[in-house]
Amino acid sequence: MAEASGIETIKAVVEAKKSLPGALLPILHDIQDALGHVPSEAVPVIAAALNLSRAEVHGVISYYHHFRQHPAGHHVLRVCRAEACQSLGSEALADHAKATLGCDFHETTADGSFTLEPAYCLGQCACGPAMLIDDSEVHARLTPEKFDAIVAAKRGAE
Ligand code: FES
Structure with a gap:
């Protein structure tokens, strides 16, 4: 997926899932499914939508090895x-x-x-x-x- 569409994808996923109970993990999964990783620019968007600190969102991304912070290899x-x-x-x-x-x-x-x-x-x-x-x-x-x-x-x- 083109990098330019990344932030739009992130915003769309957050909008679609932010009202779910325990929305953070479903949002992270959907972003990674769509983009192949969870880019750093997702953190402030998610934090604002879920009323969390950036550190809290980053902490969850770091805790679960499933979530990639960088694009995967070929x-x-x-x-x-x-x-x-x-x-x-x-x-x-x-x-x-x-x-x-x-x-x-x-x-x-x-x-x-x-x-x-x-x-x-x-x-x-x-x-x-x-x-x-x-x-x-x-x-x-x-x-x-x-x-x-x-x-x-x-x-x-x-
Ligand atoms: S334990 Fe490796 S395939 Fe089941």
Whole structure:
């Protein structure tokens, strides 16, 4: 979505949801769904509409890792960290992913290609470790080699 329309989108979402009980989280979800992240310019608009301080709104955005404060990379990699995948080596895979990408969970690679996020069960428990790419592509029984091949293929396709 074009950046110029961001503030209009934010205002429209706030207007539509501000009367709901507990409106803050639904507003943040809708803004992130529409824009891919919650831009800093959303904070004063939300604070004014909900009669909160900017610090309170910012505190909630920071508390929930789900909310991105910056645009995501071209691809979002969600590595499952739930129990079944952990027993099948997901922590080692996560360490490999971080080292390979040069970023931690909730961060984006320097070239903007990948954002690394944790997931908590992708419905592939018997064949972990599992990873979801761009909310549409599930990979199971991952190894460091498979991970590297997937990342290389995505980079090559850009
Ligand atoms: S625990 Fe990883 S897919 Fe279920």
